[in-house]
Amino acid sequence: RQRIITLDMVLLIIILFLAVVAIVVIFLSRRFSDDARKDTDKKLRSQKKLMTNNIAHELRTPVTSIRGYLETLVDNPSLPEEKRILFTQRAYLQALRLSDLIRDISLVTKIEDAPEMITKAHIGIRKITEEVFDELGAAIKEKKISVDNQIEEGVSIKGNYTLVYSIFRNLVENSIRYGGEGISIHLECKDSADGKLNFIYSDTGSGVPEEYLDKIFTRFYRLPQKEMLDTEGSGLGLSIVRNAVIFHGGSISAFLLKPHGLEFRFTLSRI
Numbered sequence: 001r002q003r004i005i006t007l008d009m010v011l012l013i014i015i016l017f018l019a020v021v022a023i024v025v026i027f028l029s030r031r032f033s034d035d036a037r038k039d040t041d042k043k044l045r046s047q048k049k050l051m052t053n054n055i056a057h058e059l060r061t062p063v064t065s066i067r068g069y070l071e072t073l074v075d076n077p078s079l080p081e082e083k084r085i086l087f088t089q090r091a092y093l094q095a096l097r098l099s100d101l102i103r104d105i106s107l108v109t110k111i112e113d114a115p116e117m118i119t120k121a122h123i124g125i126r127k128i129t130e131e132v133f134d135e136l137g138a139a140i141k142e143k144k145i146s147v148d149n150q151i152e153e154g155v156s157i158k159g160n161y162t163l164v165y166s167i168f169r170n171l172v173e174n175s176i177r178y179g180g181e182g183i184s185i186h187l188e189c190k191d192s193a194d195g196k197l198n199f200i201y202s203d204t205g206s207g208v209p210e211e212y213l214d215k216i217f218t219r220f221y222r223l224p225q226k227e228m229l230d231t232e233g234s235g236l237g238l239s240i241v242r243n244a245v246i247f248h249g250g251s252i253s254a255f256l257l258k259p260h261g262l263e264f265r266f267t268l269s270r271i
Contacts, residue, residue, distance in 0.1 A: 062098040066091050104236040107166060108219065111243040118160050118247065125155045125164070125197070129187060132168045139176050143183070150188040157197065158271045163244040170237040171201050171264060179205025183261075195270050196250065202263035213254050217242040241266075 069091035073084060110118065129151050133140065140147065157164070168187075175185055183205045190198045208216060208223065215221050220235040241264075245252045249269030257263050 059098065059101060062094040062101065065094040066098070069094070101236075104240060107162075107240055108236055108243060111163070111240075111247055115247060118163065120158050120160055122156055122158050123161050123164060124153075125157065125189065126151045126153050128161070128165050129168050132165065132172055136169070136172055136176065140172075143176055143179075143181050145176065145179070145182070146184045148184065148186045150186070152189070155189055155197065156270075157248065157268050159248050159268065160244075163247060164268070167241050167244045167266075168201075170241045174237055175203040175205055175262075179203045179262075192267075196267045197270060199266050199268065200263065201266075202257060202261060204257070204261040207256055207260050207262045208254070210256060213256065216254060217252070 069087045072087055073079065073091075079087075126149075129149055133147055133149065172185065175183065183203050186200070186202045188200050190200075192198055212223055216223075217238045219239040221239075222235050242252055245266045245268065250267035252264060252266035255263045255265065
């Protein structure tokens, strides 16, 4: 029993650390909002305040869940082993969700508030997409998803690796999370005379009702639960995609596919 308690305490320390990081994120966001420069207009201050409130709301759910599971473990030392394992696993999953949320918030904040600090280098798009599909390979296999990656070797841009990676990762995660099982993912790229690369990313999943198409890039926006197969996303994925595309001098739009599916068309500047 002593060994089990020790493992729980290690997990508790890790989760508390994540919670502290989350609190720091909230504090920094609030400070940026509260200490907004005097020459910043009211609209910007309002947007920052709204973001802070949204961040606090999104962080509250996993933190509350983690606290509930840990309190159950601490208050019930004689809990059966299978229950201890179950609650520990659930707390761990919520900790992962919290960690992903903090990562996404940090990325959005960096793109919007300090774009001049983001460095660029020559990066290969084919390599990035292969890394994304490889990292998410287990989830792709579990959902029986087929992948058709037609990005050719040699396609490259001068951009930020982390942001470009986040574009493709979030699109693929979106398909995995909301598309359903047995779907297909297609990715292609065509060059253009204006120095930009034209990308098409599509899946044959459940798609999005047309009335929500203009909202899916909004920060923290989620479709109504009845339209979703999974509600565990941060609500930041497609917002990150849009901001990262804009940072690289491009634009992005979403379209419905028939009979079902969703397609994203976006551009990235080569330089």
